[in-house]
Amino acid sequence: MNLTRHGIPIGRLFGITIDLDYSWFLIFGLVTWILAASYYPAEFRDWSEGEYWAMGAITAILLFVSVLIHELAHSLVARRYGIPVPRITLFLFGGVSQIASEPPSPGTEFWIAVVGPLTSFALWAVCWELEPVVASSQPLFALLEYLAVLNLILAVFNLIPGFPLDGGRVFRAIWWRFSNNYHRATMAAAISGRFFGFLLIFLGIWHLLTGDVTGGIWIAFIGWFLESAAGTQLHQETLKNLLGGHRVADAMQRSIPQVASGTTIWELAEQTGLPANGRPVIVTTPEGRGAGLVTLAAIRNVPHEAWSSTVAAEVMVPLEKMDATQPGAVLWSALEKMGRDGVNQIPVVDGNGIVGMLSREDILHYLSVLKTFQGWKSLNGGRH
Numbered sequence: 001m002n003l004t005r006h007g008i009p010i011g012r013l014f015g016i017t018i019d020l021d022y023s024w025f026l027i028f029g030l031v032t033w034i035l036a037a038s039y040y041p042a043e044f045r046d047w048s049e050g051e052y053w054a055m056g057a058i059t060a061i062l063l064f065v066s067v068l069i070h071e072l073a074h075s076l077v078a079r080r081y082g083i084p085v086p087r088i089t090l091f092l093f094g095g096v097s098q099i100a101s102e103p104p105s106p107g108t109e110f111w112i113a114v115v116g117p118l119t120s121f122a123l124w125a126v127c128w129e130l131e132p133v134v135a136s137s138q139p140l141f142a143l144l145e146y147l148a149v150l151n152l153i154l155a156v157f158n159l160i161p162g163f164p165l166d167g168g169r170v171f172r173a174i175w176w177r178f179s180n181n182y183h184r185a186t187m188a189a190a191i192s193g194r195f196f197g198f199l200l201i202f203l204g205i206w207h208l209l210t211g212d213v214t215g216g217i218w219i220a221f222i223g224w225f226l227e228s229a230a231g232t233q234l235h236q237e238t239l240k241n242l243l244g245g246h247r248v249a250d251a252m253q254r255s256i257p258q259v260a261s262g263t264t265i266w267e268l269a270e271q272t273g274l275p276a277n278g279r280p281v282i283v284t285t286p287e288g289r290g291a292g293l294v295t296l297a298a299i300r301n302v303p304h305e306a307w308s309s310t311v312a313a314e315v316m317v318p319l320e321k322m323d324a325t326q327p328g329a330v331l332w333s334a335l336e337k338m339g340r341d342g343v344n345q346i347p348v349v350d351g352n353g354i355v356g357m358l359s360r361e362d363i364l365h366y367l368s369v370l371k372t373f374q375g376w377k378s379l380n381g382g383r384h
Contacts, residue, residue: 016085078097084099113170116166127148200220201224203219252362259272261316263283280357292318299315319353338358344361
């Protein structure tokens with residue numbers, strides 16, 4: 001899967017940051033408990049209590065190692081096609097590769113998506129083949145047996161042809177290849193994902209009604225996640241289609257307060273209203289070029305008694321240290337960038353430095369204008 005969410009960094013592999021989302025600890029504890037209290041005692045009755053819990057924890061860790069290998073396969077193939085992958089996050093439902101951009105072609109999409117399930121099938125085969133080799137060691141045999149089954153389930157489940165699963169991306173790649181329309185292919189994969197999500201919810205409820213409470217809740221929960229993620233993808237694709245062809249310059253704020261680099265914080269507050277209004281202020285060079293931003297957070301770090309002796313240049317965030325966008329950048333790409341960076345606004349720069357700001361609120365306002373205009377055109381039969 002290729003969703004995105006930051007967590008606790010635990011290391012790097014092949015230059016990719018590996019994170020643990022906080023939800024990982026919940027699923028790690030749950031899997032360990034199920035294995036130690038149910039699965040292993042039912043399969044191996046002569047183990048000690050400590051052995052059940054130790055094997056449960058080891059198996060849970062290796063399960064997520066399998067998930068990590070699955071996600072690494074996606075990431076390495078994406079990088080092979082020139083697409084950056086800054087991080088992988090392990091979370092409640094498995095793993096997420098933060099693939100920085102959409103694939104440029106159906107073939108690229110197909111291979112990035114399909115390599116994940118293929119890798120899980122390969123791990124299943126390896127575990128299956130090693131089982132006879134370790135048959136004399138009951139713990140190792142049990143471990144490989146369980147990992148083989150889980151990797152097989154992971155591979156098959158991910159081939160369901162609906163977003164956000166790998167099978168949904170394979171489905172999109174095929175639809176995209178024959179329709180030559182990325183937007184329609186994405187919408188079709190997301191609709192398919194919602195269908196399978198609702199189907200799993202229905203199956204989960206059916207299991208609940210037949211007495212399988214734990215299994216029913218888990219299946220319904222997975223179905224809810226799948227339907228929710230697919231619905232989010234549908235919403236994003238609708239927004240992306242609506243914003244298609246529009247640029248950052250269409251929505252950005254141009255009238256941003258500016259002060260000279262030698263302006264004191266006290267003078268800045270009087271001239272611009274910061275920190276009361278919370279809006280950033282552009283700091284200009286003597287040549288009039290926007291060199292950085294003074295933010296509310298920066299001012300809060302300055303003691304009030306030092307406002308009259310501290311100048312804007314001392315507390316500004318320099319342009320070269322900021323993630324920024326350009327006036328000619330695609331508006332949807334700028335929105336994605338804000339989502340990846342976890343920020344609500346970014347500066348807009350060109351050859352003259354900072355020329356404006358773009359926030360999520362600006363994009364929402366621009367979207368409302370676009371929707372109003374589309375509604376007006378519909379009422380007037382498409383006439384301008």
